[in-house]
Amino acid sequence: MNRGALLPVLCLVGALCAAPARAQDVPAQCDLTTSTKAEAGQDEDKRPVVFVHGWTGGPLIDSANALSDALDGKISTYAFDYSKVSSHWASDSRIAPCLAAYLGQVSAAHRGVGGDGRLIVVAHSMGGLALRYALTPELAEKVPYVITFGTPMLGSPWGGADGPSRLVEVFQQAFGKDLPDAAGRDGGKCLAEHTKGAPLPDGCGDLPPWLPEGVTLTQIGGDATVDRTFFGFKAYSIPLAGDGVVPLPSAHGYPLSGPGGQPPLDGAKSYSRRSTCSIDFGLVNRAAHELAFVPGAMALDYLTLQDIQQDRFSLPVQAYLGGVTIAASCSHTRLTTERKSVDHAVAVIKEALTALAAPAGGTATTVTNVVALDKAGNPAAGWAVENDGTELDECHPSPAAVGADIGWCGSTAAGALVCWVKADRHSLLCGDFPWNKRLRAMVSTKAVPALAPPQTADPWGLELESGAKCLLRNGGSWPGRADEYVGAYSCDDESVFVLVGNDRVPVDRSGAAWTVKVGGLSATNEALPPPTTERVRTAYFAAAP
Amino acid sequence: MLFGGSGVEGVATTPAASAPSGSAAAAPLTGEQADELATDLISGDEARVREAVAVSPEQPLEPGLAPSLASAVIEVDASTFQPQPDGSAVVAARVDGKRWTIRLVAVEGRWLISSTEAAQ
Numbered sequence: 001m002n003r004g005a006l007l008p009v010l011c012l013v014g015a016l017c018a019a020p021a022r023a024q025d026v027p028a029q030c031d032l033t034t035s036t037k038a039e040a041g042q043d044e045d046k047r048p049v050v051f052v053h054g055w056t057g058g059p060l061i062d063s064a065n066a067l068s069d070a071l072d073g074k075i076s077t078y079a080f081d082y083s084k085v086s087s088h089w090a091s092d093s094r095i096a097p098c099l100a101a102y103l104g105q106v107s108a109a110h111r112g113v114g115g116d117g118r119l120i121v122v123a124h125s126m127g128g129l130a131l132r133y134a135l136t137p138e139l140a141e142k143v144p145y146v147i148t149f150g151t152p153m154l155g156s157p158w159g160g161a162d163g164p165s166r167l168v169e170v171f172q173q174a175f176g177k178d179l180p181d182a183a184g185r186d187g188g189k190c191l192a193e194h195t196k197g198a199p200l201p202d203g204c205g206d207l208p209p210w211l212p213e214g215v216t217l218t219q220i221g222g223d224a225t226v227d228r229t230f231f232g233f234k235a236y237s238i239p240l241a242g243d244g245v246v247p248l249p250s251a252h253g254y255p256l257s258g259p260g261g262q263p264p265l266d267g268a269k270s271y272s273r274r275s276t277c278s279i280d281f282g283l284v285n286r287a288a289h290e291l292a293f294v295p296g297a298m299a300l301d302y303l304t305l306q307d308i309q310q311d312r313f314s315l316p317v318q319a320y321l322g323g324v325t326i327a328a329s330c331s332h333t334r335l336t337t338e339r340k341s342v343d344h345a346v347a348v349i350k351e352a353l354t355a356l357a358a359p360a361g362g363t364a365t366t367v368t369n370v371v372a373l374d375k376a377g378n379p380a381a382g383w384a385v386e387n388d389g390t391e392l393d394e395c396h397p398s399p400a401a402v403g404a405d406i407g408w409c410g411s412t413a414a415g416a417l418v419c420w421v422k423a424d425r426h427s428l429l430c431g432d433f434p435w436n437k438r439l440r441a442m443v444s445t446k447a448v449p450a451l452a453p454p455q456t457a458d459p460w461g462l463e464l465e466s467g468a469k470c471l472l473r474n475g476g477s478w479p480g481r482a483d484e485y486v487g488a489y490s491c492d493d494e495s496v497f498v499l500v501g502n503d504r505v506p507v508d509r510s511g512a513a514w515t516v517k518v519g520g521l522s523a524t525n526e527a528l529p530p531p532t533t534e535r536v537r538t539a540y541f542a543a544a545p
Numbered sequence: 546m547l548f549g550g551s552g553v554e555g556v557a558t559t560p561a562a563s564a565p566s567g568s569a570a571a572a573p574l575t576g577e578q579a580d581e582l583a584t585d586l587i588s589g590d591e592a593r594v595r596e597a598v599a600v601s602p603e604q605p606l607e608p609g610l611a612p613s614l615a616s617a618v619i620e621v622d623a624s625t626f627q628p629q630p631d632g633s634a635v636v637a638a639r640v641d642g643k644r645w646t647i648r649l650v651a652v653e654g655r656w657l658i659s660s661t662e663a664a665q
Binding site: 228229230231232233234235236280281282283285286289305306 | 586598600601604605606607609610613614617619629631633638640645648658659660661662663
């Protein structure tokens with residue numbers, strides 16, 4: 001390929017791809033300075049939508065504006081920008097973990113203004129794969145809706161070690177993008193085609209993980225048809241079933257795309273939508289001939305048909321698809337702003353906004369009484385026991401108990417806030433969290449007396465509207481704040497706290513929907529923003545068998 | 546997994562049998578050849594239409610194509626013939642009084658119509 005030919009190819013490729021906080025822990029290697037500030041435009045009544053661009057791409061500003069305009073200001077938009085390292089594979093330490101940190105920041109900022117912290121993510125191309133690597137089950141609770149535009153779930157014929165993608169990356173280096181090691185997590189190489197759990201090329205690491213339970217994925221794919229016409233009269237049409245870069249089966253390929261080739265039964269739900277368009281062959285032909293690698297006088301349609309049918313990614317096919325990518329309205333490069341695709345995304349976001357506005361699981365808080373033992377004193381079905389051996393010196397009724405003989409035993413360091421007392425009055429099975437079905441076997445040096453539950457128990461754990469899981473405080477020294485509030489529950493590894501004011505009532509149970517005050521704490525008792533009110537989705541208590 | 550495939554009707558001819566030559570040696574389009582192209586296009590006969598366009602012989606055409614072209618008045622102006630650096634050529638045409646640009650490719654020494662675009 002001569003130099004003259006290279007430029008247009010690379011420009012096309014720019015096409016291949018294209019379409020951005022603090023407080024949270026941000027890995028040192030992440031540069032979030034060019035992404036939209038997580039606090040920008042936050043409003044309790046606006047749903048944050050985070051846009052993630054693709055391989056060799058840049059921030060999806062146009063797409064964000066198009067969706068924001070179409071949704072009448074019901075969303076606030078945030079563009080994640082990893083453009084400097086966007087030639088690297090989605091799982092690169094400067095992409096997926098940084099996206100995770102950014103999503104955490106945007107979620108926290110939304111909670112900071114009184115929102116519930118839940119986000120919608122719109123990702124283009126490889127951005128959708130970066131999200132898959134980024135979403136842990138915990139983070140997924142903050143990202144219930146994901147929309148992908150032309151994400152190559154099963155790769156792209158342009159990808160792979162022998163594909164033309166490396167040239168693009170070399171070209172992009174001239175514009176300041178980092179050039180990946182071809183033997184390592186090279187984005188273009190790792191975008192190779194694969195299916196049903198087949199591994200990625202060497203150096204690319206594991207397949208993108210399945211999305212966690214609770215996520216609803218909508219995959220939007222472009223589907224271009226080339227009409228061959230002469231003077232406006234149609235001769236025939238060639239349905240390409242793709243957007244010029246990502247074949248439709250790949251854009252809709254989530255259910256075949258993860259480890260093992262079959263998604264877990266309790267995993268994310270996925271739906272597919274198609275954005276169709278027709279384009280006249282004349283425009284494809286002209287655009288293709290602008291790609292200087294096209295051989296002289298190539299009658300593209302003439303040569304291409306057979307190669308397309310026989311799955312050969314030949315030069316004529318590349319030229320043909322390149323022409324489509326440049327010229328078609330639903331092509332890979334235009335998918336994030338093209339009217340039909342935007343309409344699809346708007347429809348999905350409207351549904352999501354409605355669903356997110358309704359309290360999850362109904363209005364009322366669900367009360368779950370956790371019973372870890374059966375009547376014989378053995379662990380209940382599904383509960384596992386670990387022999388801890390810790391000796392406990394005194395037990396009192398657990399503050400979270402709604403049944404007899406459930407103790408809170410010293411010392412604080414033992415973490416024995418909820419312990420079921422066995423018949424011998426010395427053996428106890430203590431739970432760390434109400435939601436993980438794990439018990440630790442401990443021993444009391446004294447016979448535990450009969451324990452009656454408190455008149456009003458405090459929930460052992462809380463699951464908040466935002467998805468945060470919060471555990472009742474078990475004494476100890478906690479950070480504080482300048483106002484009257486103190487910590488009552490710690491949530492998600494102390495990233496946020498349920499606070500209690502002078503009334504000493506941590507959970508407002510005056511309505512069917514219980515609420516709590518949520519806010520931060522500081523090791524130096526700083527003045528912090530006032531707490532926000534959040535609905536309790538589920539409250540867990542400890543009950544007797 | 547390429548694009549389309551099963552949805553593509555017809556079969557392209559083998560490149561060896563009918564590929565455009567791309568030859569720089571293809572002679573400029575003469576007035577006579579231009580007239581012949583126009584005549585074939587408006588013949589109403591699909592076989593003759595195929596003589597003027599670069600389409601695989603096995604590619605089915607819309608039944609309405611030949612009759613539609615037959616109803617048009619087509620003039621190809623050989624004097625506007627311009628070879629292109631990539632080996633193709635362009636020539637101007639008028640169809641029912643409207644101006645079009647035709648892109649030609651040389652197939653076995655003959656200029657055939659690859660694509661047409663309405664002139665801006």
